[in-house]
Amino acid sequence: MIDPGKGHFQAVVSRRESLSPSCVLLSIERPRDFPEARPGHFVSIRVAHSIEPLLRRPYSIMDLTGSELVLLVKVIGKGSALLAGREPGDELDIIGPLGGTVFPEPEGGEAVMVAGGTGLAPVLFAARAWRNANLHLVYGASCAEEILESIVREGFASTHFATLDGSLGYHGDAVSLCAELVNGGKVGGSYLYSCGPKGMVSALEAGLGKRFTEHYTSLETIMACGVGACRGCTVPTRGEKSPAYRSICADGTVFRAREIAWEDWNDR
Amino acid sequence: MIDPGKGHFQAVVSRRESLSPSCVLLSIERPRDFPEARPGHFVSIRVAHSIEPLLRRPYSIMDLTGSELVLLVKVIGKGSALLAGREPGDELDIIGPLGGTVFPEPEGGEAVMVAGGTGLAPVLFAARAWRNANLHLVYGASCAEEILESIVREGFASTHFATLDGSLGYHGDAVSLCAELVNGGKVGGSYLYSCGPKGMVSALEAGLGKRFTEHYTSLETIMACGVGACRGCTVPTRGEKSPAYRSICADGTVFRAREIAWEDWNDR
Amino acid sequence: MSGNIAIELGPARFRNPVFLASGPAGYGTEYEELIDLERIGGVVTKTITLEPRAGNPGRRLWETQGGLLNSVGLENVGAERFFKDKLPALEDKGIGVIVSLAAEGWDDYEGLLGAADDSSAAAVEINLSCPNVERGGMAVGTDPELVARYVELARKRLPDRAIIAKLTPNVTDIVSLARSAEKAGADAVTAINTVLGMDLEGEDSRPVFRRVSAGLSGPAILPVALDAVWRITRSVDLPVFGVGGISSVDDAIKFFAAGAFAIQIGTAVFYDHTLPERIVEAFEQRGLPARN
């Protein structure tokens, strides 16, 4: 467990950049005393002082510098729409950094990172943190417009894009692309990292998990407390006792993909 | 019953003027097809497309010209605060004009009008409508700042202000001031009109009602439908059958003050 | 256009399954200028009692977070005036009508059913669930045996009308109420009436309502209503009118998915009177939503 020491902050939005029809990059002035955070940590934001939406919304930390906290926000429903609409100067009510586990640095220095959609956020944070590693990014989205190329800048040994409609890069999903790249020897390493839709990550583990010494994935689900208290954000894991549920907010967000009981994990 | 023919409109705010620490004047472009309205009619506004606040908020029409609908908005709670914060260009979702009765024109041409707080709105609308009448305005508020002198312009034979703290005009409430003025022969007429807090209107009726042929008052209470359907906005009236409740939204807003069973009308 | 979305209930036929709920719908005419009542399935008229009722004194409405408390107390013009003036006006205009009735005791219930029998009402909803009155209403509606007795008598006196029993959620087991209604011969049940609630206000924190407890409606209670509809439709074969918190087309679809046969909209009409017609439009385009 890596507890960053959470806090409660009123932070000011410093920049808002529209990246795609659905995504916005939100830069926030790093509050004084905001603890250090690592890839896989997240923050939880009260997007409205209203009962609609009621709960805080969790967002992965995409970057944390001495002066800035950066989030990638995709508009999904009411909460994310409110957040994505925040302008420079607006205040945000944040708790964080949250999360008990983070992406460990790759052994051997080379690794493959697979991101789907806004799963890019923790992956970029990791790439920025591990400047000396040899990292291959495989990144998929629905279409060219949703590939946020402008923020995939530095730090990767190679980058590979997949779109479901074939409008940019590989025509298909990130998992198929990754399989081709791995099988073709184009990308490699002993560690695999992933963040994205559940279906993507479980397919990745099923198809390629065994090819890597470790497959670490940062998971998402609906959360309430964000601190491990409510036991609402659990994921079934394999173990002696089954089912054994672990909380994504406090026991995660990062898990070994092979420890997750994917077949038991669904939303209903 | 004077049913103006209600409609549903998306109207655009054209001007917002802050009048006092608590009050704002909101001018709205008169929607095409917005029916004629008369003093005592009101509109009901959906102040947020959210469940907070849930219901529409009723506002008296303060003025209705060929091009403008004017409202006087006092900040009381969440709904009025949202409304008072609307800027030029913002859209408002309005139903109206609502109300089944209006202030009738005074007979004899001279009349006294007593307004408390935002009760000024329908009184000003009446004064504007009855340009040939000799109208005396007695208008009370908590303090000088809340006397909205700038909008009390034209059309009155005399104007008299009362403040509870004595910071402007008469030191006391509008009812006491009105009594002094009537007793001193300074204001007169056969009709008395009023709009303001329940306590003000009932005291006015008790103290001065008999001195006038008619005392018409425009009432307010919490509303839901605004059209007479829900029976939620009722006021007890005197009559053969007692209690007999009439709806302020559809049977009012204007009642003869002597028909109201003031002693039975309280909020709990 | 996905064609016909009309529904039938016993002898009654309605254009579609979207109704205004009893209470908020008034006597059907108040919303006429704002809602095209001939477009929707119909209105469930304000509950009437045999004799006129003045309703409750003092405050009757209070907004809560996401909800509305009401303590109207069944103010109504009484059966005589209703059947003489109000109902014919609606029928003349071709508006679908379900007449809501509430007993204030067994004797006057006989009279009320007699008046309904003399009328042209094709469908009646027996309000066994109003929380805002002393007698009848919820007191009757929480007891499965009394529910059965009331529905039985309605069935007997009104053999050729559609009879709908409106149930209260303020019970341990709403399903047992629905079962009683079914056994007693109801054609359908309506779930739910308002949820018991109260609020306090002011510096001195006094109860908002004289009767203290009132009925909660609106978006806040949607999950409670859905749950009731789902559980009833799992256990009882009767068609269910779903009502409680519907405030969007998606909400309406959820009620059908939970098993409802038709829906009623109350509180949302107050702030979004275009909703019932928007739901009808959606259904006309896509067909009636699937039922689970």
Add this chain to the structure above:
Amino acid sequence: MSGNIAIELGPARFRNPVFLASGPAGYGTEYEELIDLERIGGVVTKTITLEPRAGNPGRRLWETQGGLLNSVGLENVGAERFFKDKLPALEDKGIGVIVSLAAEGWDDYEGLLGAADDSSAAAVEINLSCPNVERGGMAVGTDPELVARYVELARKRLPDRAIIAKLTPNVTDIVSLARSAEKAGADAVTAINTVLGMDLEGEDSRPVFRRVSAGLSGPAILPVALDAVWRITRSVDLPVFGVGGISSVDDAIKFFAAGAFAIQIGTAVFYDHTLPERIVEAFEQRGLPARN
């Protein structure tokens, strides 16, 4: 400072009457970095059962309009680990604790009370009202006689601890449950647990939760909780812990005005964890709110 706002319940003494509710409070330590738990009255720890429970599979949380549905299903570490690890950690830190217990049947209930008896817990809350489990929970909690039996045994086995019975609102008459608890010797009751509700989602409108029904909490249910507290305190002499939808200092005051002896805060902590301390501060400044 308006002085002392401490409260006593049987042998238990708390700094003030502001608690985190069972469930949202976890084992008391999870919120440590965000809430100064020594400032508030204490935490009601997550309900424990005799044996560890994994909790419900599938989704456990779902937001509704103004509310939160949960189907956690009493996931907990079991009595042994709780009393060995969790409780002492809290007590060492000087945090006020009420231990929440739920039986999964009569036999294990004996064991659970035994474990509590061996512990240092000064106050226990018997959760007779969880809607999210098959056995125990609400099934027991809706029956006044079973409530009495469960409270009686707790009273017998834990003669020198404060015993609080947590009641469900999903009944026809919550007052009769409170009366049962009183007669059976409870020191207090807590009202309310979550309200039964459900939701559906997605294109195919399937139930959100595997168990379909779940428990509704948050601002949406505040009127329901206030009503329960008011009615119980009119009829029963026991102190009442008020819980349900409290999301502001004013809400807290309302519960006292409705007759509550103390309050618990659940859902609001998720989005406004500063609330419990703000309430304590307000009470310290103005004194405890007046009770009706």
